[in-house]
Amino acid sequence: MTFLSATLDRVKPSPTIAVTTRAAELKAQGRDIIGLGAGEPDFDTPDNIKAAATQAIKDGKTKYTAVDGIPELKQAICAKFKRDNALTYTPAQISVGTGGKQVLYNAFMATLNPGDEVIIPAPYWVSYPDMVLLGGGTPVFVAGEMERGYKITADQLEAEITPRTKWFLFNSPSNPTGAGYSWDELKALTDVLLRHPHVWVMTDDMYEHLAYGAFTFCTPAEVEPKLYDRTLTVNGVSKAYAMTGWRIGYAAGPEPLIKAMRKVQSQSTSNPCTISQWAAVEALNGTQEFLKPNNAMFVRRRDLVVDALNDCPGIACPRPEGAFYVYPSIKGCIGKTSAGGTVIDTDETFATALLDETGAAVVFGAAFGLSPHFRVSYATSDTALSEACARIKTFCEGLT
Ligand SMILES: Cc1ncc(COP(=O)(O)O)c(C=O)c1O
Secondary structure (H helix, E strand, O other): OOOOOHHHHHOOOOHHHHHHHHHHHHHHOOOOOEEOOOOOOOOOOOHHHHHHHHHHHHOOOOOOOOOOOOHHHHHHHHHHHHHHHOOOOOHHHEEEEOHHHHHHHHHHHHHOOOOOEEEEEEOOOOHHHHHHHHOOOEEEEEEOOHHHOOOOOHHHHHHHOOOOEEEEEEEOOOOOOOOOOOHHHHHHHHHHHHOOOOOEEEEEOOOOOOEOOOOOOOOHHHHOHHHHHHEEEEEEOOOOOOOHHHOOEEEEOOHHHHHHHHHHHHOOOOOOOHHHHHHHHHHHHOOOOOHHHHHHHHHHHHHHHHHHHHOOOOOEOOOOOEOOEEOOEOHHHOOOEOOOOOEOOOHHHHHHHHHHHHOEEOEEHHHHOOOOEEEEEOOOOHHHHHHHHHHHHHHHHOOO
16 A cells, blocks of 8 residues: 555646756756746736735734635626626625636536546646546547647537536637637637537636737637536636736636535635735726736737747747747757757757756646647746747757
């Protein structure tokens, strides 16, 4: 009998955290490392949000709260869904957790039984498959190829639905590709789901506010109101408000599901940090003015990175609609040998050799379920991005 749970054998630690850790180790050894792995904005939480947290501490709002959120935050979330997504929810339909991550996890723990399938478009955010496995379910992947903008088609979705399908997990704009589904592209998918009433939709809208150019964000329950009764809409303050460390995420959906998620949370972490909840009230109710200049900055960085990567031999990089990631193909590098003598047979060897030989840290595509690619997070300074891209170019030019 082993001491550790057999469930743990089914999951792997987050590879994005592994890359960040390896880059930090090399940095500690004195190497000049540029990290393009972290999935968080490089700017600080806005002052009005910090002030709300300070005020909460001063006012003694430092005790336990209701398990899945204070009424004021649930009200602010309802108002946000009405304002941004034309979706009507009552506070009883809202769940607040310790980051979007916990909310997604709660939903799987609350609903999955052995044999239940969850359809996940690939490439996907690294945590999805492992959360499903931890919940006892089975992830089913659908490949969103680069040639179709990393998006899946209605036919592909239809082909994967079985009587055991419980959830379709949707994420737009996407981590790791930045791909955003237009209204029509999403409608094609929701039309499929209408034909399969046993399938529920879990939509991860974490990058809603990071939408660029002509792309307009939309979410499944908005595009197809008939899916409202079987959709869990997940969102959070981490990315748009630069609040990754505050750990507040939320979801809206049918009351029985929200109640079941509350039960999971009540026997694990209880309420998310009280002070962070008050900060999130201000994030959602306060000024949204900074979103526009932030997005303008991200567009500039996206274009800088896309143009520079397309200038590297062997790399092809589409220009995505949102988030702060690009997901270039390295098909043209596979089979070659780096200047340091590494044969590039996979995207993992590419990323490892790139880090070791140039100090540029990216995450290999296999971690996200679609190879051969790598992910760049461009939520860092223009200077760091330009230097990292120059190193990637030198590395690619050195391949023989
Ligand atoms: C697609 C996606 N969903 C959810 C999360 C989790 O966000 P949070 O910090 O709110 O837990 C992330 C964070 O990287 C993400 O990229």
